[in-house]
Amino acid sequence: MPYTPTRTVLMDARTAGPLFMLSAALLFTLMSTIVKLMPEHYTVWHLGFIRCFGGMLVLTLVFSRKKNPFKGHNIPLLILRGCTGSLAFFFVVSALRLLPMSTAVVLFYSYPAFAALFGFLIYKEQVNRFQIVCIGVLLAGVAILFDFRLSASALGQAMAIMGAVLSGFTVTVIRTLREHNGPVIIYFYFCTMGTLATLPFCITHPVIPGSAVEWAMGAGIIATSVAAQLLMNQGFFFCKGFEGAAYMSSETLFAAVVGIVFLMEPVSWHLFAGGLLIVGAGLAMHRLGRIQTK
Template sequence: MKLQQTTVDDSGAISEKNGIVSMDKNFAGPLFMLSAALLFTIMSILVKQMDPRYSVWHIGFFRFAGGAVILLALFGRHGNIYKGNNIPLLIIRGCTGSIAFIAAVTAIRILPISTGVVIFYSFPVFAAIFAAIIYREKIGIPQIICMLLVMTGIAVLFDFNLAGKLFGQCMALLAGAFAGLTVTLIRSLRENNGPAVIYLYFCTMGAVVTLPMFINSPVTPATPVEWVMIWGMILTSLTAQLLMNQGFFYCRGWEGGVYMSSETIFTSIAGIVFLKDPISWRFWFGSALILGCGIAMNWLKSRQ
């Protein structure tokens, strides 16, 4: 009889059995999600710090094309990675996700990074609305109250100053709306498609959408620092996406949403400390309403 060898670390979070390392789900879920949120924060900072000669279309094309190239290099040798289930919906999801990213980058480039990310995290409200439209899910009174409070938080963050950042605020809200639609569509796709296929269609459609504007006014990195920033944006976004997808294997959907909302905390700290973002009562009060009610909506959904 072959003896089994099992070792456990001091915390009990990581164990090894017969040479196979496993992680406790209570440790793995938060680890993957918080790591993804931190990497998304780094990506946002890199986008914010890029030279002004890089437009939204340039940034989008580099991110999408670079992500597609890496995925094809990693998984393409095993067969046709574009072979998926429900191709039309994969294409639609790719387009909606691309619009969300382009709108979010526009907002981040215009607004203080902390404000842009907080408004973007209103997407649970739009996800609930699209779920009611597409899947006929009922929206209860508690969810309606949360949605109204989230919209109140958005109204607080909007100063409605036509001479200021209204366009950037509207783009952040548009990004949240399309992100909510994208999250809703993924529910139908993930049943028969792996995360790599879904993400590849996202990158491919994004590259197709941004390519015409990129060709119209091409820009290439001129210094080693610019190359590092562009590849940093590509790698952090790809790694964060894969970590987030893996994290959902270890925690429930609403828990993952709560952990991912920590991106707003990381981004706000980075924006205030390093980028000198302005802070006021509008930011703190509006952020508390949006994040608090977004977390509550995820929890209420898990109770259904």
Template structure:
């Protein structure tokens, strides 16, 4: 698997000089960015978001099941109610993320998704009784300021263009559901294998998205079918490389590297959709990312000193 993810032409390239964890995180971020671009392309044809979610879930379900069988572990896990909750919350989060990708510029949709650390910190305080540190408070303050600048730039410049309020709200809901999913996963990781946790996501997402879709299935063209397949493949590449990055690099560094996805999204948005982010998007997004990085490394320092 590792050889497949690191083609031979990379071995003598600049990438070969980078730390292994950074290489995997770059591939992960690029995979997720390509996934988002494929979602935006196929949604532009009028394909329902629920159908895109169902297609991605079907591919992930097969790959996740094969992974569990390879490990020779029980499929259904131990804490079934919490596993089902993780799958349900993750499904609604994915629906919101895909809607935001379809209705917002790619860069803005990606930036807003990175608000999830703010929600995660609040949820961890409420349900896991984790203490909020100064770095987290700074993160929340900078993220809120960055959000306002990105979404409501006309508060600072009268000629600035606002993002559509409803789509922004859905994007923030996606970040919130992602935070809830991360909080549940953190609890499940004490008793469940990671492959089982991953499996429950498409296991719940597939039937739930089909129910929400109703009978409005759009028969895809060959090109659309290829895009749907690529959504699943690029998602799997992103997840596998993210896992490898976490295994070969400190979690805080690996998470910090993941923000290169914003850069990839800006480049893909400009190249594929002629989307050029405004100076307000770049400023607001920078504040959100800086705030999150402060939180990541501040939390790491607190753990090291305790």
């Protein structure tokens, strides 16, 4: 007799996705805050090396004892996902260095639109009129945050959007990778590619933490990024690419609170209006996805 999932099992699956994603969003906010507060002599390359090499060490020590940590399914796609994910991180860190944290994070969370686009291009996922409207609203929110013009912070804005494009692609291909790979191996390849990209610069321009506070901040980046990435990768076992991205958009709220309350960042109507459109459009896309799968 074929097994039929019970209502309790289905409810657990529906609950697991949001819980994983919201937990990851909170931890990513903590990581972004630490990155924002790191001394200026730590460049994007140094911060990337701290996260990626530290992540490799943690994953190897905790999860890869007595087995080959590189053993996975569809190695070329794992490498590609690692490269695009690493590039996305570098772009976002650059944006965090150039823009207020709340602005950089909100701009970055335009990536549900790009996840929907890549879902259509790669998996031929249907994009209906309502989703097109949501994407248009989301991009209008981005335009409001740009104040409809390129300003002195244009480089930071461009970095955030490039990070969003690459993240949209990255979360989309996780759909294929998660079929035969767990969250650990997916993140391990991200850390490997990021380490290889940043190692040459860090060797030629080394920076050694000069105080216990800097050591603690580096450890904080590693701990929060590993935990957040594993939670997010696990969450994509229960969500489509744009659904997971919609849940992760809660990071914009967390970042806005941290930026305004603790970092004393300026408050403007652009942030609230643009952020509302971006997050609202992402949540609407998620809601539509739930309706269609019932």
